[in-house]
């Protein structure tokens with residue numbers, strides 16, 4: 142299996158090189174040259190596997206022998222041994238036709254752990270095998286940061302710097318990231334939004350001299366390995382729900398910001414999983430909803446919402462989808478991305494919009510609706526949704542056909558977002574791992590959203606720590 146850039150100007154590379162490269166050298170995103178196809182017969186044989194066995198099967202298509210089977214199995218076992226639920230990502234029936242895929246049973250109580258426990262172990266494995274330095278640079282709107290730090294902390298030869306938008310993440314998210322007292326971890330709170338952070342890291346990765354000199358690696362969904370590990374739970378959920386209901390196809394409603402999680406579902410569908418509609422649930426930052434309805438991809442005004450992890454305007458993985466929408470024509474993707482840079486928008490034609498609507502439905506959930514949905518399911522179904530999942534459920538209610546089975550991805554535990562839950566008049570008890578964070582000192586530096594200032598911090602962090610390791 143080879144990996145190529147959506148923009149076509151990066152040489153083909155194998156799986157491990159793609160993990161290490163992160164952002165493609167031409168500024169595009171890496172995708173598999175050919176998506177593996179899984180036959181109905183094979184799907185049948187995968188349907189009874191445990192999560193770990195299934196992860197091994199799916200991930201193997203993409204690793205393509207670059208990691209010996211035994212090692213890959215061990216990596217997977219180790220990655221999911223940290224989860225609090227033995228099924229890793231259990232599916233719960235909330236009511237007829239409505240299921241929730243609980244992705245928050247990992248160490249930081251967010252879906253990110255499913256991929257970042259794996260990627261952390263994978264980086265450690267590669268570092269040991271190759272002696273490569275792993276200096277991780279990431280941006281977060283709240284969950285990726287904590288999860289990435291948790292995924293790599295204490296692992297020899299790995300250092301990490303995370304940019305988060307100062308004052309725009311929940312208290313628990315901030316504590317999870319900043320209470321880690323470890324010289325290999327640097328938290329930069331930038332005066333700006335997640336979009337600023339993501340733009341800055343992509344610009345820094347695009348400076349190849351700097352990237353190579355400081356051995357910078359990606360942990361965001363820029364890295365295809367993130368998408369890959371997230372693809373597994375679509376298969377897992379499909380098998381559980383189709384097995385229980387007899388449904389031939391299953392819809393998925395996905396709380397969406399950077400378009401990584403839902404792109405993983407799109408990939409599962411392209412591999413042959415009988416996925417019906419993929420429902421894009423956004424908050425008031427609804428660039429993707431507008432694109433799916435009108436065919437115009439254009440950032441709007443930034444809103445701080447009750448679901449802060451989805452406060453994203455420019456969705457990184459949209460470029461990966463564009464690549465498939467444009468018939469895998471990397472020149473066309475490259476032209477459109479250049480146009481986006483210069484004109485600030487992308488417009489697709491009628492035929493392409495028709496295709497978009499075959500693949501996706503979308504609904505932007507306003508703040509009040511998000512809170513009402515939390516209250517409703519708490520009162521009527523005794524189920525507490527976090528505000529992101531609540532957007533997913535509200536979108537399910539709005540977009541799903543009455544007789545179709547739908548799984549909403551539950552992307553975080555409500556304890557991470559008590560600011561929003563309290564507004565619903567609901568009192569929750571924190572899990573012990575979260576409660577204890579409130580007594581710890583925090584380690585972070587507040588910086589301008591400025592490439593030079595951040596590059597300087599990176600130089601200092603990655604040089605100084607490397608001497609003491």
Ligand SMILES: Cc1ncc(COP(=O)(O)O)c(C=O)c1O
Pocket residue numbers: 251252282283284285362396397398399400401402403450451529530552553
């Ligand atoms: C809790 C939560 N839900 C949903 C999302 C959106 O996922 P994605 O960015 O993959 O679209 C995020 C952030 O990524 C998140 O942290």
Ligand SMILES: N[C@@H](CCOP(=O)(O)O)C(=O)O
Pocket residue numbers: 280281282283284285286360361362363398399401450451457
């Ligand atoms: N919501 C995310 C934003 C970054 O997304 P990623 O999937 O590209 O890491 C977060 O919580 O940081």
